[in-house]
Amino acid sequence: MERYERIFFWFAALVLGLLLGCLAYITLFMDIHLPGHGGRIMPMNGKGLAATVLVTPPFNHPGVHEISPGRYEAAILTMQWIFYPRKIEVPAGSEITFRVTSTDVIHGFFIPGTRVNMMAVPGYVTVETYRFRRPGNYLLLCHEYCGRQHQTMWGEVIVK
Amino acid sequence: MSTAIVYQPDRPFALPANQRRLISLMLYLGFAALAVGVVNGLAQALNYADIDVFRYFPGLHTYYEGLTVHGVFNVIVLTFAFANGFVSLTTARGLNRPLNDGLLWAAFVTLLAGAALAAGAILSGHASVLYTFYAPLEAHWTFYLGLTLIVVSTWLTSANLFLSLSRWRREHRGERIPLLAYISVVTFIFWDIASVGVAADVVFMLLPWSLGILSGVDPMLSRTLFWFTGHPIVYFWLLPVYVSWYAMIPRQVSGSLFSDTAVRLVFLMFLVIIPIGLHHQYVDPGISPGLKFVVAALTFVVFLPSLLTAFSVMYALEIGGRRRGGSGLIGWFFRLPWGEPSVAAQVLAMLAFMLGGITGLINASYSLNLDIHNTAFVPGHFHLTIGSAVALSYMGITYWLVPYLEQKKLWGKRIALAQAWCYFVGVLIFARGLISGGLAGMPRRTAISLIDYPMPPGWREAGILTGVGGTLMFIGAALFFVVLAMTVLFGERTEIADIPFTDTIEPPPESGWLVNLDRFRYWVAATIVLCVLIYGPLIYHHLPPQLYSSGSTNY
Numbered sequence: 001m002e003r004y005e006r007i008f009f010w011f012a013a014l015v016l017g018l019l020l021g022c023l024a025y026i027t028l029f030m031d032i033h034l035p036g037h038g039g040r041i042m043p044m045n046g047k048g049l050a051a052t053v054l055v056t057p058p059f060n061h062p063g064v065h066e067i068s069p070g071r072y073e074a075a076i077l078t079m080q081w082i083f084y085p086r087k088i089e090v091p092a093g094s095e096i097t098f099r100v101t102s103t104d105v106i107h108g109f110f111i112p113g114t115r116v117n118m119m120a121v122p123g124y125v126t127v128e129t130y131r132f133r134r135p136g137n138y139l140l141l142c143h144e145y146c147g148r149q150h151q152t153m154w155g156e157v158i159v160k
Numbered sequence: 161m162s163t164a165i166v167y168q169p170d171r172p173f174a175l176p177a178n179q180r181r182l183i184s185l186m187l188y189l190g191f192a193a194l195a196v197g198v199v200n201g202l203a204q205a206l207n208y209a210d211i212d213v214f215r216y217f218p219g220l221h222t223y224y225e226g227l228t229v230h231g232v233f234n235v236i237v238l239t240f241a242f243a244n245g246f247v248s249l250t251t252a253r254g255l256n257r258p259l260n261d262g263l264l265w266a267a268f269v270t271l272l273a274g275a276a277l278a279a280g281a282i283l284s285g286h287a288s289v290l291y292t293f294y295a296p297l298e299a300h301w302t303f304y305l306g307l308t309l310i311v312v313s314t315w316l317t318s319a320n321l322f323l324s325l326s327r328w329r330r331e332h333r334g335e336r337i338p339l340l341a342y343i344s345v346v347t348f349i350f351w352d353i354a355s356v357g358v359a360a361d362v363v364f365m366l367l368p369w370s371l372g373i374l375s376g377v378d379p380m381l382s383r384t385l386f387w388f389t390g391h392p393i394v395y396f397w398l399l400p401v402y403v404s405w406y407a408m409i410p411r412q413v414s415g416s417l418f419s420d421t422a423v424r425l426v427f428l429m430f431l432v433i434i435p436i437g438l439h440h441q442y443v444d445p446g447i448s449p450g451l452k453f454v455v456a457a458l459t460f461v462v463f464l465p466s467l468l469t470a471f472s473v474m475y476a477l478e479i480g481g482r483r484r485g486g487s488g489l490i491g492w493f494f495r496l497p498w499g500e501p502s503v504a505a506q507v508l509a510m511l512a513f514m515l516g517g518i519t520g521l522i523n524a525s526y527s528l529n530l531d532i533h534n535t536a537f538v539p540g541h542f543h544l545t546i547g548s549a550v551a552l553s554y555m556g557i558t559y560w561l562v563p564y565l566e567q568k569k570l571w572g573k574r575i576a577l578a579q580a581w582c583y584f585v586g587v588l589i590f591a592r593g594l595i596s597g598g599l600a601g602m603p604r605r606t607a608i609s610l611i612d613y614p615m616p617p618g619w620r621e622a623g624i625l626t627g628v629g630g631t632l633m634f635i636g637a638a639l640f641f642v643v644l645a646m647t648v649l650f651g652e653r654t655e656i657a658d659i660p661f662t663d664t665i666e667p668p669p670e671s672g673w674l675v676n677l678d679r680f681r682y683w684v685a686a687t688i689v690l691c692v693l694i695y696g697p698l699i700y701h702h703l704p705p706q707l708y709s710s711g712s713t714n715y
Contacts, residue, residue: 012467016460112601115530124445143534143603147714151607
């Protein structure tokens with residue numbers, strides 16, 4: 001390799017290194033994380049996955065619950081082709097922890113305009129924490145193909 | 161002073177007529193798949209523009225069936241057929257020896273059988289699972305068997321290439337492998353290792369499950385194995401195109417490739433850094449954020465060989481442009497032979513690829529991915545890579561390859577030129593639409609024309625651009641088929657003795673450590689070690705598989 005190739009190589013490596021550094025900074029110091037792992041739900045003896053999910057906390061009481069002052073948990077089920085509950089209400093400015101799982105196939109859980117973006121995989125609970133600062137109506141979309149009526153799988157998050 | 165990139169003994173290169181025929185058949189099979197794929201592509205693009213044409217499609221049941229056809233035919237059947245045919249030819253040319261007849265036949269027949277099985281399953285409405293076929297969405301077993309055969313055809317092609325190379329090496333001990341053969345063979349070594357993930361997924365889990373032998377699947381294991389292959393597969397689409405950009409385009413523009421070693425290093429980097437598929441699973445549960453970040457970093461490393469390619473190929477283009485009388489900082493660019501459809505299509509493909517590369521880096525960027533994961537941004541990105549860098553280059557390559565294989569002149573040079581420009585302009589508008597749609601929250605793989613909620617702001621404009629761009633792409637592709645069919649059927653007979661290939665200014669060193677670049681066993685060992693480090697603990701954690709997820713055929 002000749003000189004210019006070397007210079008180009010190291011320059012490119014430096015730029016990529018800097019970009020990666022930015023991502024590390026965002027993650028470590030700006031509190032922007034990828035969705036996390038909220039545990040497993042495996043079918044119990046003699047029961048199917050869906051039946052097991054429906055008796056496993058917090059999915060035995062799906063919806064929004066205040067877990068401590070100003071902190072909320074939203075347990076939401078995904079299934080062909082609905083979110084359950086389909087419409088949730090959360091207060092503006094509070095921290096919401098979404099807990100999501102699927103009773104059948106892989107679904108998506110995406111709130112456009114926010115960074116709430118995760119996959120719901122049968123047997124797994126996916127977790128993401130988010131603070132809605134602006135009140136308003138947000139769309140909740142399934143953004144993974146999940147069967148014939150996939151395009152009708154949507155919900156609403158009302159931030160007051 | 162220049163060095164050939166092929167083995168050049170006194171005897172001229174001549175591929176036996178039957179092998180030339182088999183390679184043509186392989187390519188035509190791929191193009192037949194492309195024809196079906198792009199018709200569905202038009203319908204997909206119109207869907208984003210809020211126009212539902214699927215109900216008028218004969219024999220097509222749903223939007224998602226059309227999308228499955230579009231994906232499987234374009235990015236699996238077409239790409240594998242092209243890689244099998246084109247890279248077999250470049251290997252034979254690089255080593256200046258014919259291939260093995262039996263293996264060439266076997267690869268073609270397996271590919272044909274696989275494509276027919278998969279097509280049957282999809283078009284009968286029993287496999288609307290998209291080309292990612294995420295379990296527990298369950299397709300008919302013929303779909304999985306078809307895909308298996310399609311992959312087996314690439315393995316048979318590999319065997320053919322390795323056989324040729326090992327025979328050549330036995331006759332030429334201590335010599336460097338000719339560059340053209342080197343990059344061709346590395347493409348297939350790379351793919352053989354990369355394809356292990358999806359092969360294990362289909363053969364040990366999905367196929368027995370669809371046959372009723374297994375009661376369920378482990379969806380996360382299946383998904384992880386799929387993406388082990390699912391990311392590197394994009395380089396298997398790309399590397400045959402890199403073979404053309406590195407080895408043929410410099411000659412076609414009257415330039416030269418500068419460094420032999422740099423090209424070998426680029427291909428080896430793609431080989432070693434196979435295990436980065438986890439960056440498709442950034443928002444999945446069950447994978448630690450630390451591992452996701454390591455994979456993000458590795459993905460950034462694998463961006464380097466593409467940046468090096470930009471440097472080397474542009475350098476070769478510049479040498480050509482200056483030899484043709486171009487001057488100034490960018491004056492050489494306009495002196496390239498823009499009247500040659502093969503060159504014009506591929507240089508336009510390179511321009512599209514720059515945008516494709518940048519958007520790809522955004523996808524790979526860990527937390528930045530949260531903004532665009534599974535939105536229309538993603539197909540916006542990959543229509544700039546597979547949908548133009550690769551597809552438009554295939555078309556450009558075809559403009560010299562089919563005349564060579566058929567020994568006929570290219571029909572309709574001007575139409576071919578218009579084809580390339582129409583497709584290029586189309587894909588830019590199309591991708592602009594999908595990218596802005598994605599940023600406005602528009603999901604991918606969704607029948608937008610059938611949604612039952614009010615369209616959020618920004619979607620309509622994005623959809624119209626997508627529809628207009630997609631229509632132009634469709635016209636561009638249709639013109640390609642006109643040129644192809646007319647050349648094959650009515651092209652003027654001529655004699656084309658050889659394929660175009662460049663020389664290199666800096667030859668491969670005959671001694672020193674760089675000779676080790678040709679000793680594949682070290683590089684394969686390094687690849688396997690890295691794969692085990694990244695994927696070993698993750699896969700081990702899933703063993704034995706827990707087959708708790710039962711299938712769904714609600715599509």
